[in-house]
Amino acid sequence: MEWATEVLSYFTSDFLWAGAVLAVKITVVSMVIGLTFGLVLALMRMSEYRPIAGVAWVYIWVMRGTPLLLQLVFIFDALPLVGLKFDSFTTAVIGFSLNQAAFSAEILRGGILSVSPQQAVAASSLGMGPMLTLRRIVLPQAMRAILPALANDTIGMLKMTSVASVIFVNELTFRAQQIVGENFKFFTVFAGAGLIYLLLTSIISIVQMTLERSLDPDRRQQAGPRGRLGFGRRGQVALPVATAGPARKASRVETVRELIPAASATSSDQPFLQCTNVWKAYGERDVLKGISFDVKPGEVVAVIGPSGSGKSTLLRLVNHLESIDQGEIRVGGRYVGYVKENGHLKPISGRARARAEVGVSMVFQSFNLFANLTALENIMEAPVRVHGVPKAEAEALARRLLAAVGLSSHADHLPQHLSGGQQQRVAIARALAVKPRLMLFDEPTSALDPELVGEVLSVMRALAEAGMTMVIVTHEIRFAREVADRVVFFDDGNIVEEGAPADVLDRPKMERTRQFLSAISNESDDEEVA
Amino acid sequence: MRSSVLSLAIAASIALASAPVLADAPKCEPEKVAEKYPELAGKTLLMGADGQTPPYAYLDSKTNTLVGSDIDLAKKVFDCIGVKYEIRPAAWSGIFPAVVAGQMDLMFYIYYNAKRVQQADFVVYMKAGTGAITQKGNPKNIKSNDDLCGKTVAVGLGTVEEAQMKELGGKCVAAGKETVTVMTYPDHAAGFRLVANKRADVMLTDLALVDRTVADNPDVYVRAYGIISGFQIGAAVKKGNKVLADALLDGLKAVQASGGEQEVFKKYGVDPALELPAELKTN
Numbered sequence: 001m002e003w004a005t006e007v008l009s010y011f012t013s014d015f016l017w018a019g020a021v022l023a024v025k026i027t028v029v030s031m032v033i034g035l036t037f038g039l040v041l042a043l044m045r046m047s048e049y050r051p052i053a054g055v056a057w058v059y060i061w062v063m064r065g066t067p068l069l070l071q072l073v074f075i076f077d078a079l080p081l082v083g084l085k086f087d088s089f090t091t092a093v094i095g096f097s098l099n100q101a102a103f104s105a106e107i108l109r110g111g112i113l114s115v116s117p118q119q120a121v122a123a124s125s126l127g128m129g130p131m132l133t134l135r136r137i138v139l140p141q142a143m144r145a146i147l148p149a150l151a152n153d154t155i156g157m158l159k160m161t162s163v164a165s166v167i168f169v170n171e172l173t174f175r176a177q178q179i180v181g182e183n184f185k186f187f188t189v190f191a192g193a194g195l196i197y198l199l200l201t202s203i204i205s206i207v208q209m210t211l212e213r214s215l216d217p218d219r220r221q222q223a224g225p226r227g228r229l230g231f232g233r234r235g236q237v238a239l240p241v242a243t244a245g246p247a248r249k250a251s252r253v254e255t256v257r258e259l260i261p262a263a264s265a266t267s268s269d270q271p272f273l274q275c276t277n278v279w280k281a282y283g284e285r286d287v288l289k290g291i292s293f294d295v296k297p298g299e300v301v302a303v304i305g306p307s308g309s310g311k312s313t314l315l316r317l318v319n320h321l322e323s324i325d326q327g328e329i330r331v332g333g334r335y336v337g338y339v340k341e342n343g344h345l346k347p348i349s350g351r352a353r354a355r356a357e358v359g360v361s362m363v364f365q366s367f368n369l370f371a372n373l374t375a376l377e378n379i380m381e382a383p384v385r386v387h388g389v390p391k392a393e394a395e396a397l398a399r400r401l402l403a404a405v406g407l408s409s410h411a412d413h414l415p416q417h418l419s420g421g422q423q424q425r426v427a428i429a430r431a432l433a434v435k436p437r438l439m440l441f442d443e444p445t446s447a448l449d450p451e452l453v454g455e456v457l458s459v460m461r462a463l464a465e466a467g468m469t470m471v472i473v474t475h476e477i478r479f480a481r482e483v484a485d486r487v488v489f490f491d492d493g494n495i496v497e498e499g500a501p502a503d504v505l506d507r508p509k510m511e512r513t514r515q516f517l518s519a520i521s522n523e524s525d526d527e528e529v530a
Numbered sequence: 531m532r533s534s535v536l537s538l539a540i541a542a543s544i545a546l547a548s549a550p551v552l553a554d555a556p557k558c559e560p561e562k563v564a565e566k567y568p569e570l571a572g573k574t575l576l577m578g579a580d581g582q583t584p585p586y587a588y589l590d591s592k593t594n595t596l597v598g599s600d601i602d603l604a605k606k607v608f609d610c611i612g613v614k615y616e617i618r619p620a621a622w623s624g625i626f627p628a629v630v631a632g633q634m635d636l637m638f639y640i641y642y643n644a645k646r647v648q649q650a651d652f653v654v655y656m657k658a659g660t661g662a663i664t665q666k667g668n669p670k671n672i673k674s675n676d677d678l679c680g681k682t683v684a685v686g687l688g689t690v691e692e693a694q695m696k697e698l699g700g701k702c703v704a705a706g707k708e709t710v711t712v713m714t715y716p717d718h719a720a721g722f723r724l725v726a727n728k729r730a731d732v733m734l735t736d737l738a739l740v741d742r743t744v745a746d747n748p749d750v751y752v753r754a755y756g757i758i759s760g761f762q763i764g765a766a767v768k769k770g771n772k773v774l775a776d777a778l779l780d781g782l783k784a785v786q787a788s789g790g791e792q793e794v795f796k797k798y799g800v801d802p803a804l805e806l807p808a809e810l811k812t813n
Contacts, residue, residue, distance in 0.1 A: 015594040073624065077631035085633065088618075166624030168578065168634075178589040178619060180719045181582025184747065 003188055010179070010192025019172035020196050023161040026092045026169070031154055033093070034100025041105035042112065043134075056105065063102035069163050071095050076167040088168040095164070096157060107149045111142030122368035125319055126382040126434060127356025136385060140372045143215050151208035155201045172196060217372050217414050252459075255404040257466040259397070259432060272297045272332055272469055273318065273438060279326035280313055287313045289493040290327065295438070295471060300464045302480035302501070303473045305490030306516060311473040314490075315440045318471070319360040320351045331358045331438060356386050361436035365443040367423040369415035375402065375426045376411040379433045387434065394433075401429035405459050421452030425459055432463075439463070441472040477520055481505050489513045556780040556787070560612025566780075567611065569773045574614040577604060578625040578634040582717045585742050585798040586639050589619075599738075599798035600638040603655075604765070606790045607781035622717065623688055626650070632768050636778070641690050642762045642811055651771065652811040653778045654764035655791065657804045660691065661740025662754040663725060664732045672732050672754040680708030684721045684730035687714040690761060691734040726750050738800045745799075762806060775810055782808035 010016060044056035063071070072095040075086065086094065115138050123133040162173030176193035180186050213219050271294035280288040288310045295301050303311045316322045318329055320337040328335065328345055336358050337351025369378050379398035383389040389397070402408050405425040415423055424444055431439060441460065445453040457479050464470060464483045474480055480487055480501060487504040489497045489512075497510045508514050564571035579587040579596055587598040596617055608615045620628065628634040630649045642652045664672055670681060678695070679702035685691040692714055699710035713730050715721035722743060724730040737756050744751045765782075767774045785791055786808055795802045 073627060076624075076633055077627040080631045080633060165621040168618050168620040168624065168628065170619055174619070174621065177717055177719060178581040179591065181717060182584055182588040182591060184719060184722065184743075186719070186723060 006185070006188040007191045007195070010176075010189050011195045013192065015179075016172060016175055016193055016196060019170060019175035020200060022089075022169065023158055023171040024200060026089070026096060026161050026164070026171070027154060027158045029093050030096035030100055030157065033097035035104050035108075035150070037097065037101035038104030039108055041101055042108040045105060045109055046112070060102045060105055063099055064106075068095065068099050068160065069166065071099060072164055072167050088164070091167050092161065092164040092169045096161070100153065100157065103153055104150065107146055107153070108142070110149075111144075111146035112138055114145045115141045116368075116371075118364070118366060118368045119370060121321060122362075122364060122370070123381075124352055125321060125355070125360075125362040125364075126430070127352050127386045128382060129350070129352040132352075132385055136381065137370050137372065140215065144212065147208060147212055147215065151204060154204050158200060158204070159197060217374075252404055252406075252462045253465045255400065256432075256462050256468075259401060259404065260435065260463075260466060260468055269296075270333075271295060272299075273471070274330045275314070275318070275327070276329075277327035278314070278317060278324060278329060280310070280317060280322070281325055287493055288317070291493075291495055292327075293488065293495060293498075295469060297437075297469050298467045299485050300468075300470045300472065300483055302484035302487045303471060303490060304475070304477065304480060304487060304516070305496075309490040310493045311490045312442050315362065315442050315471065315473060318438075318440060319355050319362055320347075321362075323347050331360055334358055336360065352386075356382075356434065359435065359437040360440065361431035361434055361438070362440045362442065363424070363427050363431050363444050365446050367415070367420070367427045367447070369418075369423050369427055369430070371415055374412045374414055375407060375418065375429075378415070378426055379430045382430070382434045398429070398433060401432055402426070404462075405429045406455070419452060420448045421455045424448065424456045428456070428459055428463075438469045438471070441470065441474070443473050443475065445474070445476060475520065477505060477517070489516065491516070556784045558610035558781070558784045558788070560609060563612030567613075567773055567777045570611065570613050570777055572614075574616055575608065575635045575774075576633075577615055577617045578620050578628055578637045579617055579639075580622040580625060580717070581619040582622070582719055583639070583736070583739060585738055585800060586736075599794050599800050602794045602797070603785070603791060604638045606785045606794065607778060610781040610784050611777045613777075622686065626766065629766050629768060635771075635774060636765055636767045638765045639763055640766050642764045643690065646766070647811055647813055648769075650766040650769050651775045652762075652764040652766050653775060653782055653808055654762040654806055654811055655782050655786070655808050656763045657806050658759050658761035658763050659737030659756055659801070659804065660734055660759045661737035661756045662732050662734050663722070663740045663743060663751050664754045665725060665728060666748070666750055666752050668752055668754055670731045674755050675757075678702075678710050678732070679705070680710075681731040682711040682713060682729070684713045684715055684724040684733035686718065686721065686735060687716055689735075690759075695734070722751070738798075738804075742799060762811075764811065775812075779808055779810045 041056045041059060044052050045060070047053045047056075072091060075095050076088070076091045079086070119137055119141065120133050123137050128136070161169065161171045164171065165174035165177075172193055176189050179189045183189075273295040275291055275293040278288050278291040279286065291310070291314060293314075303314070305311050313322070317324050318331065318336075324338075324345055328340070334354075335345060337348060337354040338345035339348055340346075369375075370381065373381060376395065376398050379401055380391070380394040383394040383397065384391055399408065399411060402411055405428060407422060407425055407429070410418060410422060410426075415426070418426065428444075444460070445456050448456065453476070457476065460470075460472070461483055472480070472484070484501050486498060487501045488495055489504060489508075489510075491512050497504055497508060497513045504513065505517065508517060559566065579601065581587055581589050581596050583598070585598055586600040587596050589595070590597040596619060601617060604617070605615070618634070625634065625637050626640060626646070629637050640646070640652075641658060642654050646652070662672060664670065670677075672678065672681065675698065678698060683695050685695055692712065695710050695712045699712065703709050713724060715724060718735060718739065721730075721733045721735065725733045732754055740753055740756065744753050765778055767778065782791075786805065791805050792802050795805065
């Protein structure tokens with residue numbers, strides 16, 4: 001057992017531990033700098049602007065492709081020639097940080113790409129800027145994919161600091177080698193040093209585990225009032241379902257009316273949304289061919305037409321999720337994220353802010369609730385982060401909106417635990433929370449099971465009755481007939497026909513409209529038969 | 531206070547009076563550092579050392595500081611010059627580049643050769659001997675460099691032995707024999723492990739290191755052969771750092787004159803015959 005005592009004596013050696021502390025210091029500092037720089041690189045890599053993406057690509061290519069040892073010696077011994085002289089520790093930190101940046105850039109990029117782009121689109125439609133979206137929505141979801149790889153890198157770096165012995169960094173492995181160089185007791189010395197490494201890497205593994213748990217939205221939810229690592233929040237409060245029974249519909253309309261801005265505040269003769277000669281092409285294909293189209297305050301417009309006719313594109317142009325090629329769109333008399341120059345609209349930065357100011361909200365076919373946030377948090381996010389509403393006030397509003405869509409008891413549920421219809425109702429509540437003056441619905445019921453369509457349509461009906469200005473792209477002809485003030489039929493990038501529902505849907509003037517409507521009704525007949 | 535002033539005055543006057551006569555036998559005059567080497571006064575010299583080269587430089591297990599013949603000799607020289615110093619350990623391959631780059635002021639114990647002297651200035655102070663260490667009982671019966679064809683030879687990465695063995699390999703092939711398989715190791719301990727584990731037949735390194743290792747581990751190793759290689763070993767400073775090179779030269783001469791180098795060599799079991807009169811080499 002003599003060897004065991006010896007291993008233990010090396011494991012507890014102050015000399016070796018001093019080296020371990022140095023290794024930990026280098027690792028921690030380099031990891032922090034490397035991650036920060038890595039995030040910048042990852043964003044550069046994903047930039048639409050080619051030269052920026054290129055610079056990041058070249059950096060990553062060089063740093064990943066050359067040995068760390070070489071980089072360290074270069075920084076330590078070659079840079080002094082141009083007057084940059086760093087001490088050993090600084091050199092190690094620079095070398096490891098620059099290297100780690102390249103590796104973590106790719107890990108972070110992978111993580112960010114693993115999050116559905118629709119999450120960012122939804123955030124953007126709520127007026128959240130790119131950095132806010134990244135910090136609040138994308139990264140929290142990406143972190144679960146990122147963390148295990150980063151823990152690997154951290155452990156790898158801790159052990160790899162021994163490479164720095166060529167630049168006079170006297171860390172753990174190198175100290176162990178020096179002891180061996182004197183007494184040649186390889187096994188006991190390296191076993192002692194190995195135990196120190198094992199202890200340190202175990203700590204990293206535990207930190208990884210704790211972080212992973214805290215990032216798991218399900219666990220976070222179970223953590224209840226105390227939460228973990230400061231992610232905690234108030235526990236579930238089972239509120240009584242405010243709206244139930246026969247009084248439901250009327251009270252819902254009332255509630256919604258209270259919650260939305262008065263529609264007729266502006267002169268109702270003036271259109272709220274004005275689209276003039278809008279052109280949009282994807283590559284060679286013209287999707288919208290000079291559409292002109294107005295919506296008055298308080299008006300509900302149903303847009304119908306075959307798939308690919310440009311209906312959804314029009315909605316995305318209205319709140320500038322995509323840029324317009326020609327023509328102009330004004331909402332409340334303003335351009336959303338454009339300035340007019342020489343008769344043309346030029347996109348400017350800060351369109352998220354412009355969207356928030358103009359007051360356009362969007363509801364998507366695929367709901368696009370933020371997967372890392374509960375129903376309540378989904379609704380509170382934009383008011384708190386974009387409009388600076390105090391948390392308590394935002395929460396009160398969010399709870400009232402949830403009640404209005406009949407989901408009070410689901411406030412603390414994650415999207416993944418809600419049905420499609422429930423998710424879409426939360427999405428509508430979320431869109432309402434920013435007090436929009438215009439709501440855009442992009443086929444809000446197309447992704448739903450038939451039996452869930454009704455609950456969403458009834459919420460939309462209540463909105464319409466409360467006087468909200470709405471543009472609804474839909475295939476629900478019956479709903480359009482019931483709710484819309486006006487129906488617009490799109491085909492092949494053009495408005496073929498528009499007018500009162502009774503005219504367009506029941507007495508269409510155009511042959512193309514008739515064809516479409518009969519195809520649709522056949523389809524629904526088929527469904528009913530089946 | 532008065533006595534030190536007095537002794538300073540006496541020393542100064544003696545130095546003044548005797549300087550022309552004793553020009554070839556420099557003395558240690560640490561108190562005159564500001565006068566003799568103004569650039570060095572108050573400076574802390576940084577010396578890089580590989581702590582895995584016993585008996586020249588290795589870790590003292592009691593104090594966890596570097597000791598060894600080169601460390602002791604360097605300290606004597608620094609004390610003689612009258613400068614402060616700090617000795618920092620690093621992996622062998624990183625030390626010379628650091629001296630060339632000016633990250634370290636100097637290193638002791640590096641073989642002087644035509645290629646290295648283009649990058650740094652040398653003050654040589656000892657002759658080199660190469661030792662060949664093999665497994666106990668010398669199973670491959672290696673007696674000289676001539677027996678190395680067809681063998682696996684461990685040499686330090688970037689050492690003169692590495693270059694020699696690559697050259698020897700070519701000669702073996704030219705003579706119709708098998709070439710030399712050269713294995714390089716990053717530190718001596720790793721080299722010794724190659725021999726102990728029979729991954730290498732023989733390891734070529736410094737003679738004193740070989741002797742000491744064999745003496746410490748008689749059950750594992752034996753010395754196959756030893757040769758005085760004719761190489762000179764010195765201290766290296768950044769090319770053109772004349773002040774430091776001169777100071778080292780004076781210091782080494784003075785330490786040698788007073789028998790200090792002999793004393794250090796004996797203490798660490800280095801053959802005193804390896805002492806070489808200090809000389810500055812700049813090309």
